[in-house]
Amino acid sequence: xxxxxxxxELADLVDVWIRDRPDAWAAAFPEPTEAELDAxxxxxxxxxxxxxxxxxxxxxxxxxxxxxxVGTIVIVGGSVGVAALIRSGQPIQPAQxxxxxxxxxxxxxxxxxxxNADPIAACAEQWANGTLGPTSDVPPxxxxxxxxxxxxxxxxxxxxxxxxxxxxADAELTPDNLAVLALNDRLVNEVNAAACAAAVDVLAxxxxxxxxxxxxxxxxxxxxxxxxxxxxKVALDQxxxxxxxxxxx
Amino acid sequence: MTDLRDDREDRLRNLIxxxxxxxxxxxxxxxxxxxxxxxxxxxxxxxxxxxxxxxAPLPDxxxxxxxxxxxxxxxxxxxxxxxxxxxxxxxxxxxxxxxxPSAEEDAELRLADAESELRSDALRAALDMLEPAxxxxxxxxAIGYDxxxxxxxxxxxQAAARKRLMRARFALRQAxxxxxxxxxxxxxQP
Numbered sequence: 001x002x003x004x005x006x007x008x009e010l011a012d013l014v015d016v017w018i019r020d021r022p023d024a025w026a027a028a029f030p031e032p033t034e035a036e037l038d039a040x041x042x043x044x045x046x047x048x049x050x051x052x053x054x055x056x057x058x059x060x061x062x063x064x065x066x067x068x069x070v071g072t073i074v075i076v077g078g079s080v081g082v083a084a085l086i087r088s089g090q091p092i093q094p095a096q097x098x099x100x101x102x103x104x105x106x107x108x109x110x111x112x113x114x115x116n117a118d119p120i121a122a123c124a125e126q127w128a129n130g131t132l133g134p135t136s137d138v139p140p141x142x143x144x145x146x147x148x149x150x151x152x153x154x155x156x157x158x159x160x161x162x163x164x165x166x167x168x169a170d171a172e173l174t175p176d177n178l179a180v181l182a183l184n185d186r187l188v189n190e191v192n193a194a195a196c197a198a199a200v201d202v203l204a205x206x207x208x209x210x211x212x213x214x215x216x217x218x219x220x221x222x223x224x225x226x227x228x229x230x231x232x233k234v235a236l237d238q239x240x241x242x243x244x245x246x247x248x249x
Numbered sequence: 250m251t252d253l254r255d256d257r258e259d260r261l262r263n264l265i266x267x268x269x270x271x272x273x274x275x276x277x278x279x280x281x282x283x284x285x286x287x288x289x290x291x292x293x294x295x296x297x298x299x300x301x302x303x304x305a306p307l308p309d310x311x312x313x314x315x316x317x318x319x320x321x322x323x324x325x326x327x328x329x330x331x332x333x334x335x336x337x338x339x340x341x342x343x344x345x346x347x348x349x350p351s352a353e354e355d356a357e358l359r360l361a362d363a364e365s366e367l368r369s370d371a372l373r374a375a376l377d378m379l380e381p382a383x384x385x386x387x388x389x390x391a392i393g394y395d396x397x398x399x400x401x402x403x404x405x406x407q408a409a410a411r412k413r414l415m416r417a418r419f420a421l422r423q424a425x426x427x428x429x430x431x432x433x434x435x436x437x438q439p
Contacts, residue, residue: 018391025274028388047295224282
């Protein structure tokens with residue numbers, strides 16, 4: 001290279017030089033903040049855990065009731081994973097529904113019920129109905145936050161969460177989490193449980209609902225492969241504050 | 250148990266801090282859909298976390314090489330056919346890529362480096378002298394981002410992205426041809 005290279009020649013040369021050197025690529029994006037790093041680590045931990053669990057998943061008997069439509073789409077869509085928050089008593093996925101566990105074991109059978117603000121009462125009802133075991137006696141129940149950031153209710157005393165490596169849930173949801181629950185309810189009722197609508201119409205509905213919720217900082221977008229879908233639903237991911245419009249089924 | 254978990258998370262966090270952006274750039278070169286890039290990025294580091302005990306003690310350059318090759322492998326299959334991604338992921342879990350590139354790959358890399366060593370040092374020094382935003386736009390362009398993608402990534406208009414690229418190229422040329430003049434000009438800016 002010499003001083004008499006034209007600007008275009010130099011530009012081309014720089015492009016090639018950068019393309020050949022992965023050690024220069026990091027400059028393409030701003031350095032992550034500590035909070036972004038936290039979220040990234042949590043997502044990777046959960047993903048690694050789900051990969052490890054995948055082989056066992058088919059063997060586990062899982063019963064599921066209710067209509068946690070958003071949660072189902074998140075799982076099916078796969079593009080917006082859940083994130084772990086094993087350091088807090090607040091769920092980061094309060095809208096994901098509640099898992100009522102049948103035993104003091106994170107891998108025990110579970111009945112998934114729609115999210116609500118009183119998980120113990122909701123799961124006690126399942127126990128009383130006899131759907132969680134051979135008896136209709138309701139054992140002491142404790143609310144834990146799973147590694148995936150969702151709410152799980154276990155039979156056992158207040159120490160059960162710690163014994164199985166989880167964290168006791170806070171007694172009450174924060175206002176933000178309550179607001180997300182309300183947002184989720186509206187999305188389920190007004191979009192996912194409603195008749196099919198085109199992706200662009202679902203996007204407009206989701207934007208309106210988010211605007212009306214008063215929540216800030218949420219991103220609503222149509223997933224790349226779903227732009228022309230005649231029937232679309234939404235998936236909510238609280239950690240990234242993202243609502244994704246996804247073709248359905 | 251908590252200490253072990255914290256230690257693993259710390260090591261994973263450091264790996265992501267050092268190489269997260271490089272892996273994202275690698276994936277973004279081949280995959281345009283941001284949601285897919287994000288999914289693939291998580292997959293690459295999930296694979297890395299499974300080999301964290303072996304990966305963490307290695308030099309940064311070896312870590313980067315492994316992560317980039319793993320990302321490329323995963324992306325190539327993802328681009329070919331979406332449903333092979335899971336198969337590729339499983340294959341890479343069962344049979345991970347070696348940490349050290351093959352002899353052929355290594356020879357090619359060393360040849361390329363030797364041929365352009367002098368030029369490379371000068372270019373790297375010139376790039377390092379630029380403002381982060383100027384460096385960013387040059388790297389984004391080099392890894393294949395077009396105007397609209399650059400604008401979206403940097404949250405600016407397309408016209409502003411074009412202008413920023415033009416200015417960055419000018420600044421790079423100045424920094425390359427006459428680093429002293431460039432440095433003085435940069436200092437003189439308010």
